Amino acid sequence: MNKQTFLAELKSNLEELRKEGVTSPHVLHNVLSETAMKNLSGLWKDSKKAHLGKRRACYFSMEFLIGRSIFNNLLCLGIYSDVEKAFAEAGFSLNDLEAAEDAALGNGGLGRLAACFLDSAATLNLPLDGYGIRYKYGLFKQKIENGFQTEEADNWTKYGDAWSVRHDEDAVEINYSDQKVLAVPYDIPIIGYGAKNIGTLRLWQSEAFEDFDFKLFNDQKYLEASREKVLAEDISRVLYPNDDTREGKKLRLKQQYFFCSASLNDIIKKHKKNHGDIKTLADFVTIQLNDTHPVISIPEIIRLLTQNEGLTFDEAFAMAKKIFNYTNHTIMPEALEKWDESLIKELLPEIYDIIFMINEEYLAEMYRKDIKKESIEVMKIIKGGQVHMANMATYCSSYVNGVAQIHTEILKANTLHDWYTVYPERFQNKTNGITQRRWLALCNRELSALITELLGNEDWVTNLDELKKLTGYADNADIINRFLAIKKTKKEQLAKFILDREGIKIDPDSIFDIQIKRLHEYKRQLLNAFSILWLYFGIKDGSIKDLAPVTFIFGAKSAPGYRRAKAIIKFINEIAAMIEKDDEVNKIIKVVFVSNYNVSYAEKLIAAAEVSEQISTAGTEASGTGNMKLMANGAVTLGTLDGANIEIVEEAGKENNYIFGATVKELEKIMPEYCSRKLAADNEKIRRVIETLVDGTFDDGGSGDFRELYTSLLDGASWHEPDNYYLLGDLESYVEAKLKCNSDYKDKAAFGRKMWLNMCNCGKFSSDRTIADYAENIWKIK
Numbered sequence: 182m183n184k185q186t187f188l189a190e191l192k193s194n195l196e197e198l199r200k201e202g203v204t205s206p207h208v209l210h211n212v213l214s215e216t217a218m219k220n221l222s223g224l225w226k227d228s229k230k231a232h233l234g235k236r237r238a239c240y241f242s243m244e245f246l247i248g249r250s251i252f253n254n255l256l257c258l259g260i261y262s263d264v265e266k267a268f269a270e271a272g273f274s275l276n277d278l279e280a281a282e283d284a285a286l287g288n289g290g291l292g293r294l295a296a297c298f299l300d301s302a303a304t305l306n307l308p309l310d311g312y313g314i315r316y317k318y319g320l321f322k323q324k325i326e327n328g329f330q331t332e333e334a335d336n337w338t339k340y341g342d343a344w345s346v347r348h349d350e351d352a353v354e355i356n357y358s359d360q361k362v363l364a365v366p367y368d369i370p371i372i373g374y375g376a377k378n379i380g381t382l383r384l385w386q387s388e389a390f391e392d393f394d395f396k397l398f399n400d401q402k403y404l405e406a407s408r409e410k411v412l413a414e415d416i417s418r419v420l421y422p423n424d425d426t427r428e429g430k431k432l433r434l435k436q437q438y439f440f441c442s443a444s445l446n447d448i449i450k451k452h453k454k455n456h457g458d459i460k461t462l463a464d465f466v467t468i469q470l471n472d473t474h475p476v477i478s479i480p481e482i483i484r485l486l487t488q489n490e491g492l493t494f495d496e497a498f499a500m501a502k503k504i505f506n507y508t509n510h511t512i513m514p515e516a517l518e519k520w521d522e523s524l525i526k527e528l529l530p531e532i533y534d535i536i537f538m539i540n541e542e543y544l545a546e547m548y549r550k551d552i553k554k555e556s557i558e559v560m561k562i563i564k565g566g567q568v569h570m571a572n573m574a575t576y577c578s579s580y581v582n583g584v585a586q587i588h589t590e591i592l593k594a595n596t597l598h599d600w601y602t603v604y605p606e607r608f609q610n611k612t613n614g615i616t617q618r619r620w621l622a623l624c625n626r627e628l629s630a631l632i633t634e635l636l637g638n639e640d641w642v643t644n645l646d647e648l649k650k651l652t653g654y655a656d657n658a659d660i661i662n663r664f665l666a667i668k669k670t671k672k673e674q675l676a677k678f679i680l681d682r683e684g685i686k687i688d689p690d691s692i693f694d695i696q697i698k699r700l701h702e703y704k705r706q707l708l709n710a711f712s713i714l715w716l717y718f719g720i721k722d723g724s725i726k727d728l729a730p731v732t733f734i735f736g737a738k739s740a741p742g743y744r745r746a747k748a749i750i751k752f753i754n755e756i757a758a759m760i761e762k763d764d765e766v767n768k769i770i771k772v773v774f775v776s777n778y779n780v781s782y783a784e785k786l787i788a789a790a791e792v793s794e795q796i797s798t799a800g801t802e803a804s805g806t807g808n809m810k811l812m813a814n815g816a817v818t819l820g821t822l823d824g825a826n827i828e829i830v831e832e833a834g835k836e837n838n839y840i841f842g843a844t845v846k847e848l849e850k851i852m853p854e855y856c857s858r859k860l861a862a863d864n865e866k867i868r869r870v871i872e873t874l875v876d877g878t879f880d881d882g883g884s885g886d887f888r889e890l891y892t893s894l895l896d897g898a899s900w901h902e903p904d905n906y907y908l909l910g911d912l913e914s915y916v917e918a919k920l921k922c923n924s925d926y927k928d929k930a931a932f933g934r935k936m937w938l939n940m941c942n943c944g945k946f947s948s949d950r951t952i953a954d955y956a957e958n959i960w961k962i963k
C-alpha cells in the first residue's frame with residue numbers, strides 16, 4: 182500500500198466531509214475504512230494468490246472474537262499517527278471512532294484466540310486463512326439493571342461493515358434433508374504488522390435461493406411468502422451465547438455443517454483451480470479444527486471427495502486423516518460435544534452413513550491392534566445413541582493438541598488417555614498466546630512508547646522476547662517511576678471511561694484488582710466475591726487494619742440460561758452496594774461490575790490493571806489468555822497453579838506473583854474426602870461469609886437463587902458433589918495471598934519491580950510463538 186496516495190485520498194475525503202458539516206463518527210469510520218480498503222486491495226489480492234499457490238493452513242472456527250478493527254488496522258498498516266494527524270487537521274478526532282461497533286462473533290477465550298492466531302500468522306507471513314460464520318447478531322449486549330444481567334441483541338453491522346467484501350462468485354449451495362440454502366462468503370482482511378502480507382478471514386452468511394415467493398404474495402399470504410428467506414437466514418442469525426456447554430441442538434448442528442461444508446467446497450474448488458489434481462489436496466491444504474465445533478468437516482470432506490471427486494472411501498478417509506488436526510479446549514465433561522444419532526440421521530443422512538463407516542473403520546483398526554475391550558468402548562465414535570465428536574476428531578486427525586502444558590498432560594493422563602496410549606505420536610502441546618499488537622502496542626501506547634525508547638527500536642512488536650532485555654531496569658528507580666506513572670495514566674483513563682459508561686466513580690490511587698472473563702462457576706468469581714466479604718468483615722471487626730485502598734473490578738457475561746452464573750452477578754452487585762453504603766469501609770474497598778465486557782472494554786481494563794485475578798480451580802482452565810494480556814501490561818497474577826498461570830509464574834518468577842490454593846495433584850487426594858460442610862462448621866470466618874447468601878444480608882429479588890448457590894456449596898446438587906469447585910477449601914489461602922499482595926503494594930518501588938518483571942518476561946505468551954510452533958510442527962507451512 183502506498184502511504185502517500187492513501188493519505189492524499191483520505192485528506193481530500195475528510196475535507197469534503199468537513200465542508201458538508203458531517204460529524205457522525207460512523208460516517209467518518211466508514212470513509213476512513215473504505216479509503217484504507219481501497220488502497221490495500223492490491224496487496225490483499227497478491228497475498229490471496231500467494232496463499233493459494235503453496236501449501237497453506239485453514240483455521241476452522243465457530244468463533245472469531247475480532248473486536249474493533251479500525252485502530253488495529255491503522256497500527257498494522259503503519260499509518261496510525263498520520264491518520265490521527267489528518268483527522269485533527271480536518272477538525273475531527275480519531276478517538277471518536279470508538280463509537281464503531283465491536284465484531285463480537287465469539288464468546289470468549291476460544292474465539293479471541295482464533296483472532297490472535299490470524300493476526301500472528303499474517304505478521305509472520307505465513308499462509309493461514311480463517312473460516313467461520315458471519316453471524317447477523319454477535320454475542321449479546323449486556324446491561325446491568327438493578328444488579329441483574331439483561332441481554333440485548335448485538336446488531337453489529339447496523340452502521341455498515343466497512344471491513345468486509347462480499348464474494349457472490351464463491352457462493353456455495355448447502356443441503357440439509359429438509360432445506361437448501363446458499364452460503365455467501367464475506368472476506369475480512371487480516372493485516373500483518375508492517376502490511377507485507379494480508380491473511381483472509383472468510384465468513385459465510387446463509388441466504389435463501391429465492392428471497393420471496395411471488396405467487397404466495399399475490400395470494401396475500403405475506404408471511405408465508407418470506408418463509409424460505411427467514412428460515413435460511415436463521416442459520417447464520419445468532420452466535421450461541423454458551424461459553425462451554427452446548428445446546429440449541431438442531432439449529433446449532435445446522436450452523437456447524439453450514440460453515441464446514443461451505444469452506445470445504447471452497448477449499449476443494451480453489452485447490453483444483455490452482456493445482457489441478459484432487460489427489461494432491463493433502464499436500465497443499467491442512468485444516469485446524471478449533472475445538473469439536475467444526476468436526477463435522479471430517480465426514481463432510483469424505484462425502485465431497487467420494488461423491489464429487491470420484492475417490493473411494495478408503496482414499497478419501499486416508500486424505501482426511503492427513504488434512505485435519507484437532508485442538509482440544511476443555512476437559513469439562515459437559516462441554517465435550519455429543520450429538521444424538523437420530524438428529525444427525527434426520528438432518529444429514531449421508532453424513533450419518535459416513536460417520537457410521539468411520540466408526541466401523543475404527544473398530545476394525547482397534548481389533549487389528551489388539552486393543553483391550555474397555556478401551557475400545559471408551560474411544561468409540563458412536564455409542565449410547567450418540568456421536569462423540571472428540572473421539573471422531575482424535576481418530577481422524579494427524580495431530581491433537583492441548584493449549585497449555587498442564588492441560589495437555591491432563592488430556593494424555595485422563596480425558597484422552599486411551600487415545601494417547603494408542604497414538605502417542607499424535608499428541609502435542611501448543612500453549613496459547615496473545616498478539617502483542619492489540620494487547621500491548623495498541624491498548625497501551627504510552628507503555629509501548631517507553632519500551633521502544635528503552636530498546637531503541639520497535640522489534641519487540643514482532644518479537645516479544647525482546648522485552649527480556651529490559652529486565653535490568655527493574656532496579657532503576659527512574660525507569661520504574663516512569664513505568665508507574667504510565668500505569669497511573671492508564672488507571673485515570675479507565676476511571677474516566679467507567680465514570681462515563683457506568684456512572685461510577687473510582688479512585689485511580691487505589692489498587693486496580695481486576696477479574697475479567699466469562700462468568701462460570703469454575704472461574705470462581707464467587708470465590709473473589711467471598712474474599713471481598715472476608716475483607717469487609719475483617720475491617721468491621723478490626724481484625725484487618727491498614728488495608729491499602731483497593732478497587733475490585735469485575736467484567737463478565739453469563740450465558741443467558743445459566744442461572745447460577747446470573748445469580749453470582751447479582752451477588753457481586755449486592756456486595757458492591759452494601760460496601761458503598763458503609764462509610765467505615767467505602768474509602769478502603771470499592772467493588773465495580775462493569776457492563777458489557779468485550780474486546781474493546783478489555784483493552785482499557787487490561788492496560789490499567791495492577792492485579793490480575795486468575796483463580797480457577799486447579800485443573801479446570803485449559804489455558805486462559807486473559808492472564809497473558811494482563812501480564813504483558815505489567816499486572817501481577819493473583820492466581821492458582823492452573824492452565825497457563827503455571828507457565829506465567831515459571832517465566833516471571835513465583836516471587837513476583839501471588840500463588841495460592843490447592844494444586845491439581847493435591848485436589849486428586851482432597852476431593853474424594855472433601856466435606857465443605859465440615860469445613861464451614863469448623864471455620865467461623867468461612868461460615869460468616871457464606872451465611873450472607875441466606876441470612877437476609879442480600880436481596881436476590883425473591884428468586885431463591887442465593888439459597889441455591891448456598892445449597893450447591895454445602896449439599897451439592899443432583900449433578901454434582903458439594904462445592905465441586907473447592908471454593909471454601911481455597912478461600913483462606915486466597916485471602917492470605919490477597920492480603921500479602923495488598924501489603925506489598927504499599928512499597929511502590931518493590932511492587933513496581935514485580936510488575937515490571939512480569940512485563941519483561943511475557944515473551945513466551947506471544948501468539949507469534951504459538952503460531953510459529955503450529956506452522957513448524959503441525960501444519961508444515963512456510
Ligand SMILES: *Cc1c(COP(=O)(O)O)cnc(C)c1O
Pocket residue numbers: 288289290291293697698699778779780783804805806807808810
Ligand atoms: C481474552 C479475552 C477473553 C478470555 O479471557 P480468559 O480470562 O482467558 O477467560 C474473554 N473475553 C474477551 C473479550 C477477551 O478479550
